[in-house]
Each structure stands twice: as C-alpha cells, then as structure tokens.
Amino acid sequence: MLGKGNNAQNNASAEAILACFEALYRTAFRLTGNKAHAEDLVQETYLRAWRSLSQLHGLSGVQPWMFRILRTVFIDQLRRESKRPKLVTDVEKMLAAWEQPSPPDVSDVKDRRNLDEVFDQEILSAMTELADEDRLALLFQAVGGLSYREISEAMECPIGTVMSRIHRAKRLLRRRLAANGKSYGIVRATALEEEQRDAEA
C-alpha cells in the first residue's frame, strides 16, 4: 500500500515538475539571452530535479522549488563563466543593437508601435546591467509569473528582500526609459505631455 502511495506521489510530483517547463524555459531564455544557454540551463535544472525528486514532499511548492534549482544552476554557471576568459561575443546582443529601430516620431500616434520597440530594446539592454539577484527576482516575477511569496521561497530570502530587489530592478528600468525618452525627444508624447497637464492643473 505504502509503495503504491509513494508511486502515486512520485507520479504527481513528476507531473507537477513537468508543468513548470514552459515558464522555466522562458525565464531561462530571458536570463541568458540565447537559446543554447537557456536549453543547457533548463536541462541541468531538470536533471537535478529528477535526482532529488524524493526531497519534494508537498505539491503546493513545486514551482518555487523548480525556480530555486534553476537559480542555483544559473549561479553555478555564472561562477564557472567568471573563471573562464570570455572569448565569444554575444551575437544576439550584437544583432539586437544592429537592428535597433530608429527614434520614432511620437507626435504621430500611429508610431506608438515603433516606440514600444524602442522601449523594449532599452529594457532588454538595461536588464543586463542589473545585479544578478535583482535580475533573477525581476524575471521570476515578470516572465516566470511567480508571486512575491513564491519568489522568496525560490530565492530563499524574506519577502521584504524580494520587494526591495524588484523595486530596485524596476526603478533602474524606468529611469533608463525616462532617460531614453528624453534623449529621443519622445517624452513629449508620453509622460512630459501629462506632466505639463499636471503643472497646468
């Protein structure tokens, strides 16, 4: 009976682990910035998860548990990378810079889509400047879809720390967007316009 119970529990755990696959991969992709590294990261994450499946008791915490493993593997890889001299240029980043759209004319409302593209590129670029733990917290929330409580479990830190990390990360991103908006002269169409309206009011 006990054996059957354990088997059923293991099957349920395995199913719950597999259900995290897409969220893990998407987070890994945004963390590493390229497909090959993301695949390595996810594969190693699952390898470790299968090995320690017996440590997973309750199913409610499966997603934080998987993200915790992902974080550990990612930090291990970062440490290994930092010891190795960097020989390969990040091609995707180079291409992204090359394909950066030209500054839009925001007086034209139709150009909002182009503006979004500029902002998205700026955000991608700014994310590489974040501290690793801040970036992890941000991506776990924005791409992985974890709540602050789940992130605190995944990162093994208090919820207040998660709040600070996400605040720090997003503050940097909004400052970068604001600076970018000003330098392209697009603040007028977004925030500056409303700011003036506020001032008038």
Place this chain on the structure above:
Amino acid sequence: MPKLNCQEAQNLLEAFHDNELDGVSSLAVQEHLDECPYCRRQWRWLCEVEGSLQRLSESTPSATQDLRRRILQPTSPQVSPVLRFFRTHVRLTLVSALTLLLALAAAVTLREITRADVMLFVRDSAKMAQNAALVDLRAANPKEAEQRLKEHLGFAPTVPNPSGFKLVGVRCCQINREPVGLLLFEGNGQQLSCYIGRSSMTALRGFDDATRKGIKLGTCEGRRVAAWDAGNVSYLMVSDLTKDALLAMANEVVNSTSRSLKQ
C-alpha cells in the same frame, strides 16, 4: 496609515502595481498618487516598463520539442544510489568526511601519545626487576632458565646465548602490568640484560635507528638498547657495548632464535 511622502510611495510603487500590498498600504499609495504629480509621472514610467516586460514575456520563444524530449530522458550516466546520495547530500558528506578525518587524526595522535617511551621502559624495568619479589636465580643453565620463564610467562621463549657472555641469572617481574622475563648475562667484565615479553617492545617510542632485519636501536642513559620481535615474542637488550657490537650481538641472537623457532 499616515500619509506617505514621495520616497515612501515610490518604494511601494512596484508592489502596488503587482497587487502585492495589503489594503491599507495600497490605499495610502493610491492617495499619494492622486495628490502628487511627480510620483504620478514615475507611475506612468513604471507602466511603460511593465508594458515592455509584458511584451517581452509574450514574445519569448517557446522551448523546442527536442528539449522536451531531453528533459524527460536525462542523458547523464546512471549513478549508483550511494554516489547519488553523496551528490544530493554534499554538506552531509563533507561533514561526515571531516569528522572521520578528525577522528582518525585523534586516534593516531592518541596512540602516539599513549605509547610508552623506550627510555621509560628501560628505567622502569631496571627498578621493577630490582624490586622483583620473585626468584633471583643464580643459574647458568639455559634449560633451567627456560623452565622458569615458562612458568612465569606462560610460554617458553628461546633463551638467547650471546657469544662471549654467560647466563648468570633470571628474574621474573611485571612491567606495565605484563609478565616480563629478565635474563642477566656477564662476559669480559660487562653486563648484558635481555628482557623477554609478549608485547612488542619495538613498538616503543624513542629508538634512533632500525635495521633491515627489524632490529631497533636506541640509547638510554648512556647504555645501548636493541629490540626486535621474533614470532610472538619480543626481546630487548640493554648493555654498555658499542652500537656496532650490540648490533652484531643482536643479529647473532636473532639468527639463533629464528633457527630454534624453525626447529
């Protein structure tokens, strides 16, 4: 909750956007935003950031089928359960290994410390042999000495017969709570003492040298000491002879005792 200032409100903006604040804090942030154009501007930039993050999340490519297959069939070699246990419990393994190492080091050190010194042995032996209540046999007969030793030690050791020396007596006593036989030889005005016991006397600390045949050499208060083991019996000789002479004597006795053991 008291009204928030700009700094406090901005610290909570992200959590407010993510619906992670409790009702009171949420209301406080909302009230501040209603009143503060500066923070409203920050809020709008935050909404731009959130919009970008949303788009980036949605545009992230999906994983390939190949990766799905790979995570279902791990390619790592099969490891034994023991190795797997050590891999998953790295800390426990390290602590256990460290504890084992410390215990081993402690055991070796303790053994080293508790092992008696050959100097002490010889000094104690001399005193104990002098105070021995047992027989002080003036006998030059090796057979008689062998019989006496057999009665005291519980076994019959080969009685050495060093050339140039004559057996003049045998004493039996307890050294370190073990029965030890002491044979006294004389020759050319010199004395030679030979201790015989079960416990290995070569294991004592403080010897200076050792030969290939396992004879250990040392000095105790100016007197030369040589010790060796033959089968289950251990011998220790003390004399005023030179090192070379005592070694030659010990070699001769070793050879003769091993011959008698073979017979």
